[in-house]
Amino acid sequence: MPVSLFPAQRSTRTSLRMLGPDGQPLARKYFAEKTGKDLDADEVVRGFEVDKEKFVIVTDEELERLAPEKTRDIDLKQFVPADSIPPIYFERGYFLTPAAGSQKAYKLLAETMEKSGLAGIATFVMRGKEYLVAIFSEKGILRAETMRFADELRSPSDIGLPKKKEASKATVHKFEKLIATRSKKQFSPSKLEDKQTESLLKLVKKKQANRANVVKVEEEADTDHKVVDLVQILKKSLGARK
Amino acid sequence: MAARAIWKGQLKLGGTRVPVKLYSAVQDRTVRFHVLDDRQKKRVKQHMINPDSGDEVPTEEIQKGYEIEPGRYVILTAEDLEKLQPPASRDIEIVEFVPQTKISQQWYERPYYLGPDGDEKDYFALVDALQNKESEGIANWVMRNKYYSGALRAVDDYLFLFTLRDANEVILADELTKPSGAAPTQKELAMAKQLVEMLQGEFNPKEYKDEYRERVMEFIEKKAKGHAPRLKAVKAKPKTTALDSVLAKSIESLRKKEKRAA
Numbered sequence: 001m002p003v004s005l006f007p008a009q010r011s012t013r014t015s016l017r018m019l020g021p022d023g024q025p026l027a028r029k030y031f032a033e034k035t036g037k038d039l040d041a042d043e044v045v046r047g048f049e050v051d052k053e054k055f056v057i058v059t060d061e062e063l064e065r066l067a068p069e070k071t072r073d074i075d076l077k078q079f080v081p082a083d084s085i086p087p088i089y090f091e092r093g094y095f096l097t098p099a100a101g102s103q104k105a106y107k108l109l110a111e112t113m114e115k116s117g118l119a120g121i122a123t124f125v126m127r128g129k130e131y132l133v134a135i136f137s138e139k140g141i142l143r144a145e146t147m148r149f150a151d152e153l154r155s156p157s158d159i160g161l162p163k164k165k166e167a168s169k170a171t172v173h174k175f176e177k178l179i180a181t182r183s184k185k186q187f188s189p190s191k192l193e194d195k196q197t198e199s200l201l202k203l204v205k206k207k208q209a210n211r212a213n214v215v216k217v218e219e220e221a222d223t224d225h226k227v228v229d230l231v232q233i234l235k236k237s238l239g240a241r242k
Numbered sequence: 243m244a245a246r247a248i249w250k251g252q253l254k255l256g257g258t259r260v261p262v263k264l265y266s267a268v269q270d271r272t273v274r275f276h277v278l279d280d281r282q283k284k285r286v287k288q289h290m291i292n293p294d295s296g297d298e299v300p301t302e303e304i305q306k307g308y309e310i311e312p313g314r315y316v317i318l319t320a321e322d323l324e325k326l327q328p329p330a331s332r333d334i335e336i337v338e339f340v341p342q343t344k345i346s347q348q349w350y351e352r353p354y355y356l357g358p359d360g361d362e363k364d365y366f367a368l369v370d371a372l373q374n375k376e377s378e379g380i381a382n383w384v385m386r387n388k389y390y391s392g393a394l395r396a397v398d399d400y401l402f403l404f405t406l407r408d409a410n411e412v413i414l415a416d417e418l419t420k421p422s423g424a425a426p427t428q429k430e431l432a433m434a435k436q437l438v439e440m441l442q443g444e445f446n447p448k449e450y451k452d453e454y455r456e457r458v459m460e461f462i463e464k465k466a467k468g469h470a471p472r473l474k475a476v477k478a479k480p481k482t483t484a485l486d487s488v489l490a491k492s493i494e495s496l497r498k499k500e501k502r503a504a
Binding site: 007008009010011014016017018019020021023024025026027028029030031032033034038039042043044045046047048049050053055056057058062063065066067076077078079080081083084085086087088089090093095097098103104106107108109110111112113115116118121123125129130132134136138139140141143145147148149150151152153154156158159160161162164165166167168171172173174175176178179180182183184185186187189190191192193194195196197199200203204207208213214215216217218230231234235238239 | 244245255256258265266267268269270271272273274275276277278279280281282283284285286287288289290291292293294296299303304305306307308309310313314315316317318322325326328336337338339340341343344345347348349350353355357358362363364366367368369370371372374375377379380388389391393395397398399400402404406407408409410411412413415416417418419420421422423424425426430431434435438439441442443444445447448450451452453454455457458461462463465466473474475
């Protein structure tokens with residue numbers, strides 16, 4: 001069943017651009033330390049340090065060939081109750097949208113999973129990395145959450161946390177009361193405001209009023225400045241009739 | 243060997259404060275490569291250049307700007323950026339609690355262990371209380387000059403603090419439209435249900451290994467010794483066939499597996 005992957009999060013982290021003395025946007029460039037010469041993309045290679053300053057060069061082609069046979073397939077191995085996976089595993093979300101000709105299979109899987117309350121566990125390789133994912137079905141749409149592998153998580157003893165001590169009933173009760181008085185039935189994401197971006201934008205607006213704080217540079221014709229609306233792209237992809 | 247705490251703070255619950263240490267729950271195992279100069283096979287460095295002239299721009303001449311529209315930047319000075327930093331605090335403020343299943347997977351970002359810092363009694367009492375109430379706390383805090391929002395959970399006798407994504411960062415299924423196309427037939431639904439049920443089990447994370455990472459490391463080790471194996475080119479995958487025949491085949495092969503296992 002061919003599907004396309006789209007990130008399930010927008011990048012909201014407002015990043016600042018590095019500018020030169022005249023406001024010219026700058027570019028990051030690799031250079032050789034010894035000669036000081038700038039290096040283009042085809043003049044650098046990828047090396048794994050096996051010993052101090054001793055590297056094994058690994059090419060793109062080798063990495064591609066090392067990927068398991070069914071490299072781009074999302075191989076569904078198991079279905080588990082959707083709420084049984086601890087949140088410690090979740091990393092990033094991707095919406096899956098049906099590719100041309102697979103709408104029917106997509107809808108069938110989505111409906112079956114949603115009705116039974118199950119999530120599918122799968123593995124696949126994408127851009128030189130193997131992913132373990134849990135696929136959830138919500139409102140007829142499939143979403144993959146990439147997960148950490150078990151050996152990427154530390155245990156309490158890895159960290160050296162103390163053994164559990166018996167807590168006094170009175171203290172437990174005190175905390176239970178504190179929890180009860182602050183309990184809400186639903187989670188409201190509006191509690192998760194991005195204060196960082198908010199205060200940055202406020203300051204930018206204030207400074208913008210003074211022209212001395214604003215620099216303008218000629219844009220190169222080929223720079224792509226279109227703001228990508230992920231939701232629009234997703235909607236189009238979900239509704240594509242081909 | 244015990245891990246080092248990356249931060250110290252205190253959980254603030256009304257008037258009560260529970261001192262804690264924060265530890266990363268994740269151990270990065272990604273195979274890390276260095277970028278090397280192809281000719282010298284030496285590590286490279288990075289600097290900023292003016293793309294028009296190709297000249298290096300020294301650090302002290304670099305300004306930071308926020309792009310308000312294509313080609314127009316508002317310059318932010320070092321003083322401005324300092325003003326933007328949140329006031330330093332050690333408080334992890336718990337604003338409210340929700341039942342444990344209410345936060346969808348999409349919100350969770352990074353897990354941290356919280357360990358007791360000094361007083362262990364309050365720490366383990368809070369673990370018990372959260373578990374008894376099957377609740378999860380919503381927290382706000384400032385760590386290393388950044389604002390964070392997160393979820394406080396008790397798992398297997400210990401407290402975890404998860405960072406959560408910002409409200410406008412997550413795209414919810416509600417914002418999207420269902421895929422178009424014909425609805426599946428009853429027969430197809432029945433077959434799919436059967437297939438899914440045959441593959442149903444309990445989530446056992448230890449069953450899954452990053453095989454690709456293992457292969458890459460094995461290859462690097464062999465290449466370091468001077469005998470890299472020859473790798474075959476990747477094969478193209480076969481074409482997919484009609485849905486019901488694929489379903490029937492999958493069910494058939496699973497049945498055979500079960501019979502063999504029985």
